[in-house]
Amino acid sequence: MCIPCKALPTGIVTCLQSIQNSSGSHLYTPSSSMYLNDRLGFNNIFDHKPSAIFHPGSEADAATVIVCAAAHNVSIAPRSGGHSFERYSGSGKDGSLVIDLSLFQQIAIEHDTGIATVGAGTRLGPLYTRLWNAGEYLVPAGSCPSVGICGHALRGGMGMVGRKYGMLSHNIVSLTMIDANGDILEISATSRPDLFWALRGAGGGSFGLVTEFRIQAYKAPATITTVVAMYPWSMHHVVMEAFGIWAKTATDDLTPLLYINHDIVAIMGTFLGPRDEANAVFKPLYELTGPPEHSAFNEGTWYAVAMWAKIEGSKVENPIAKHDRTYRSPSLLYRQPISDSEMTTFSRYLSSPPNNLNSRISSQTAHSSGPTLEAYQNYIERDIPNGLQAYYGDNMPRLIEIKKNVDPDNIFTFPQAIPLK
Ligand SMILES: Cc1cc2nc3c(=O)[nH]c(=O)nc-3n(C[C@H](O)[C@H](O)[C@H](O)COP(=O)(O)OP(=O)(O)OC[C@H]3O[C@@H](n4cnc5c(N)ncnc54)[C@H](O)[C@@H]3O)c2cc1C
The missing domain is CATH 3.30.465.10 (Uridine Diphospho-n-acetylenolpyruvylglucosamine Reductase; domain 3)
Structure with missing residues (x-):
């Protein structure tokens, strides 16, 4: 070859x-x-x-x-x-x-603690399936079954029940990592706490090779409701504003997201409980927006919700990782309400998107929003301005010290890795 x-x-x-x-x-x-x-x-x-x-x-x-x-x-x-x-x-x-790490596929659960031991080559779909079959457990993580646990958990990992249980990284109890000397390290809050801190957010590719995780799993509630509420596109401005007000105070049993493209405005969510309770949680939203054009509240089990993952078009329990994709998903973290002028820029972009939808939208929008750009490192973007600052902010000096200690010759590296200085 x-x-x-x-x-x-x-x-x-x-x-x-x-x-x-x-x-x-x-x-x-x-x-x-x-x-x-x-x-x-x-x-x-x-x-x-x-x-x-x-x-x-x-x-x-x-x-x-x-x-x-x-x-x-x-x-x-x-x-x-x-x-x-x-x-x-x-x-x-x-x-x-x-x-x-694809040969590291082990998954086991300790029933008295709910702690799952998970090999570093496990993908999310098999993880959801095996934990569900082991006693109806869930872990909070993303929606696509072929995503691998390592990149996901070491840089965050947000998903359908994140409001209640946090990101996957928040639920790491301990992990095993091989460092640049070939030493196999057990890492937890009490054993190498600095590295434990760094790996849970900045861990992908910068410090060593993670081989196994211990992750807190949870017994899934008996009933979960998935929600979709759709509005006409002309209401996107109203719905965005209302979403910002309502979602902040809605119960953590609901993990909602607002999806907007050039012709769809939808609020989707996973609610940990039955349909009538979910309906009550949405009432204050409808007071702000009026009734949606269409809505669906469907009850099911957690594993049925995990089937949202079908959107990826592959089997949850045995996902096929495809190699034919050519898109990126950049991110931008907004801590303040979106201003009127940003909303106008956003509306203009959505109503007439450029042919080449690449990552530059995030950088462009961010530039109009001010100097402090923050973004999510699992939606990593090579061209983002001041990427390390955007992803790690004030944590950079501490991350650099940890990098110097654990990988002084910079063996574990990539273009946006934690540097030595
Ligand atoms: C289709 C799709 C859907 C997604 N959905 C979500 C979602 O719902 N929620 C969300 O939060 N994110 C989501 N993401 C983003 C995803 O979380 C990140 O791309 C994640 O980093 C992928 O992890 P991976 O192990 O599959 O990737 P990889 O490409 O294998 O790894 C990503 C990074 O981690 C490093 N790494 C991998 N293995 C190890 C290891 N063993 N030790 C140390 N470092 C390692 C790699 O070197 C690389 O830098 C999605 C991405 C895609 C493509």
Whole structure:
């Protein structure tokens, strides 16, 4: 297979070959037939060519690979579900060594504590399915079943019950990470607390290779109601304002979102309880907006709600990660109500969207909103102005100190990784 790419130093190739096939580990280099397909991520706007892709079958093999890579100064990109919008699990450039965790699929639950042990290659759909089948447990996380747990949990992970249970990262009790020396570290609030803090939000790709999580799971309520309330497009301004007022004070049992495009204005939500209670929660909203044009309140179980994930068009329990997507989803955090002039810019954009809907909308809108730009690092965007400041704000100095301690030679890196200075 002849794809131009930077070859690995001979020493590291020998090292990788010496452990491939041990514990089921395997290695794909550009000359392997599997390499072409395996190097693809969810988003293929970018086409990076790693020097090799290693699938460790054990923590010991992963640690050996990290030590070999560090000795030859080859940078490492860990990969879990491969859903980074900027392909950072391909390291965002050619020539890195990708360590793919897909063989780490273990899921187990301790019934007395509700703590789930989850392997770093697990995707959200199988996680939801296995926890549900183990005793109707849920964990708060995103809606698409093929998203991998690592990028998601290490940078946040928000989803359909986040108002009540927080992000997935808030529910990490402890984790296992292999550092740049190949040491296997157990990390929790009491063991390496600084690293524990850093990994729960800034952890993807910057500090080491996470292999396993312990996550707090919750017994799902018996009944959950999914809600959709739709309005005519002409009401988008009114609905946006009303949503801002109402959602702030609505009960945490409801996780609502407002979806607007050039012809749809919809409030969707997941309510932890029965339909009549959900109806009561929406009453104050309707006092502000008037009745919606169409609404649907459907009762079901948590696992039925997780089926929202069908929007991705793949099976929840066994999602197929597609490699044919070419879009990005940038983000922007607004802490203040959207002003009238921002609303006008937004309306103009929505009523006449440019043909090429790329990430620049977030930066453009942000520029009009003032100097302090904040954004969500799981919707990472290469072109965002002052990205590290936008994603990590005042936490940067502390994150840099932690990076210097745990990865002083910057082996774990990508274009928007936590830097050494
Ligand atoms: C279709 C789709 C739907 C989405 N839905 C949601 C949603 O509902 N809610 C939400 O919050 N986000 C959502 N996202 C964003 C998603 O959370 C992020 O893209 C997330 O980082 C993907 O995680 P991953 O493991 O699949 O990605 P990867 O590309 O594998 O990894 C992302 C980053 O984490 C690093 N990383 C991966 N594995 C490890 C590891 N073992 N140790 C250390 N670092 C590691 C990678 O190097 C990379 O920098 C969605 C994304 C897509 C494409």
